[in-house]
Amino acid sequence: xxxxxxxxxxxxxxxxxxxxxxxxxxxxxxxxxxxxxxxxxxxxxxxxxxxxxxxxxxxxxxxxxxxxxxxxxxxxxxxxxxxxxxxxxxxxxxxxxxxxxxxxxxxxxxxxxxxxxxxxxxxxxxxxxxxxxxxxxxxxxxxxxxxxxxxxxxxxxxxxxxxxxxxxxxxxxxxxxxxxxxxxxxxxxxxxxxxxxxxxxxxxxxxxxxxxxxxxxxxxxxxxxxxxxxxxxxxxxxxx
Numbered sequence: 001x002x003x004x005x006x007x008x009x010x011x012x013x014x015x016x017x018x019x020x021x022x023x024x025x026x027x028x029x030x031x032x033x034x035x036x037x038x039x040x041x042x043x044x045x046x047x048x049x050x051x052x053x054x055x056x057x058x059x060x061x062x063x064x065x066x067x068x069x070x071x072x073x074x075x076x077x078x079x080x081x082x083x084x085x086x087x088x089x090x091x092x093x094x095x096x097x098x099x100x101x102x103x104x105x106x107x108x109x110x111x112x113x114x115x116x117x118x119x120x121x122x123x124x125x126x127x128x129x130x131x132x133x134x135x136x137x138x139x140x141x142x143x144x145x146x147x148x149x150x151x152x153x154x155x156x157x158x159x160x161x162x163x164x165x166x167x168x169x170x171x172x173x174x175x176x177x178x179x180x181x182x183x184x185x186x187x188x189x190x191x192x193x194x195x196x197x198x199x200x201x202x203x204x205x206x207x208x209x210x211x212x213x214x215x216x217x218x219x220x221x222x223x224x225x226x227x228x229x230x231x232x233x234x235x236x237x238x239x240x
Contacts, residue, residue: 160191
């Protein structure tokens with residue numbers, strides 16, 4: 001290796017059996033070799049360390065979240081199993097109803113479609129109606145109440161709820177969609193569906209008739225298989 005006056009460094013490469021080869025390296029190339037290579041090595045090393053640290057952090061985060069994810073999956077599985085069990089019981093009850101002879105007409109209003117094997121179980125209450133409130137808002141009557149679960153050990157109960165209002169004009173059914181204008185019968189399954197272990201609020205809305213000073217409300221609750229499990233009449237004197 002030799003350095004000439006132009007600031008370049010000369011290199012002579014000797015190989016066995018070959019003619020010596022001469023190379024010249026400029027200052028920029030030399031600086032790149034002396035400074036650039038170590039700097040590039042340090043940068044690569046820093047990036048590698050950073051990636052390793054991030055991967056470790058991600059792995060630790062996954063390890064920490066793994067029990068939470070597993071618990072969530074177990075809870076969802078448990079809920080699905082409960083729902084499957086409920087559906088299986090409902091199917092069995094419906095099959096039993098279909099095997100029974102046709103029942104007598106037990107519905108309090110002819111507007112409801114009779115279901116094969118339907119029973120009136122309202123004499124053994126499993127719900128109570130509480131916190132009843134009647135309001136006049138925006139030319140509408142709002143009839144509010146809570147369906148309270150009376151079962152022991154807060155057993156989950158489900159059903160379909162209806163409210164029928166009678167005023168000077170006639171009868172009105174809630175939910176409104178339960179009886180379209182082109183139909184004259186209501187299926188029990190079209191009631192407001194609910195499932196509760198404690199209580200379930202209901203907010204029934206009807207059109208207002210200012211000429212009616214007395215409103216009669218009939219609350220009907222059907223089981224998931226169509227049995228009548230609660231019926232109650234509420235009379236309200238209105239003040240406009």
